Amino acid sequence: MELRIFTEPQQGATYDDLLAVARCAEEAGYGAFFRSDHYLKMGAVSGDPGPTDAWTTLAGLARDTRRIRLGTLMTAATFRLPGPLAITVAQVDQMSGGRVELGIGTGWYAEEHTAYGIPFPSLGERFDRLEEQLAVVTGLWATPPGATFDFAGTYYPVSASPALPKPVQDPRPPILLGGMGPKRTPRLAARYADEFNLPFASVEDSAAQFDRVRAACAETGRDPGELRWSNALVLCCGRDDAEVARRAAAIGREPDELRENGLAGTPAEVVDKIGRYAEIGSERLYLQVLDLADLDHLELVAAEVQPQL
Incomplete structure (x- = not known):
């Protein structure tokens, strides 16, 4: 089981x-x-000092870090056109020396669209647009050097694109898809995803959705063993109950609720719950860290949880 850190900067972060x-x-x-x-x-929360752009952030981190992989959970397909997105991700992949991963979804938060003048079509149209975005982004990256790319899309037609620049990673940066949609989500994952992620889902719900994606893979002739399977859970770990309670209060949550719905408790409790996700095939956990000033939290889990996995 691999542990990854997952942040929510819109809640307030520079x-x-x-x-x-x-x-x-x-x-x-x-x-x-x-x-x-x-x-x-x-x-x-106030959200001060205001939002930061995901891919601008990752471009900076590409130059300011050395080894750690970098990515999004999840880029909203409503925010960016697929051609420029393919260019951006390829460029950040180059800047990082091949450490970037693209998590992408339909977009769901209507209020942020109205707050910044971003169109927010119906869910069905957002899925249609996401499917075309995936076709364009992967098509551009897969086009051989010297060739051009065309795509007869309804929303994003592409003609005679030089399909440049290319990412460093071969054949491409990993693509993450996820969510609990029962039909289109599994089909898109079976066709395009390198990793399937479920955020804030129980062990039981995760197992059921993983099975739907495996069934979609079988329908398309894809080996589900080619996918990585992952979950994302809010983290609240402490050396004892008092420290768990302090960290829960810092993010406005209750310890018992976090033990039920997140990844909370002492290191032993956290290891036990991680084991339950591992039993259904989850291979990665994205630890949602909400108090970004509490770096001791990360160090505690690295020292007392990670070695037991």
């Missing part, structure tokens, strides 16, 4: 805050630093 977490995660031996792609806070 680039320097994120850099400190990414460097701490790198030195502590975590597999990756991921961030959300949102332009508006959620809940009662």
Whole structure:
């Protein structure tokens, strides 16, 4: 089981805050630093000093870190056109020396779209657009040097594209898809994903959705063993109950609720729950860290949980 760090900067963080977490995660031996792609806070927090752009952040981290992998959970397909997105991700992959991963989804948070003038079509259209985005991004990356790429899309037609630049990673940066949609999500994952991720889902719900994706793979003739399987859970670990309670209070949550719905408790409790996800085939856990100033939290899990996995 690989542990990765997952942050939510729209809740209030500067680039320097994120850099400190990414460097701490790198030195502590975590597999990756991921961030959300949102332009508006959620809940009662202030969100100060305001949002930061996901791919601008990752471009900076590409130069300010050395080893840790970098990615998004999840880039909203509504935010970016697929051609420029393919260019951006390829460029950040080059800047990082081949350490970038693209998590992408339909986009879901209507209020951030209205707050910043971003169109927000119906869910069905957002899925249609996501499917075309995946076709364009992967098609551009897969086009041989010297050839051109064409795509007869409804929303994103492409003609005679030179399909440049190319990412460093071969055949491409890993693509992450996820979510609990029962039909289109598994089909898109079976066709395009290198990793399938479920955020904030129980062991039971994760197992059921993993099975749907495996069934979709079987329908398309793809070996489900080609996919990596992962979950994302909010982290609240402490050396004792008092420290767990302090960390839960810092993010406005209750310890018992976090033990039920997140990854919370003492290191022994956390290891036990990770084991339950491992039993259903999960291979990676993205630890959602909400208090970005508490770097001791990351160091505790690295020292007392990670060696037991």
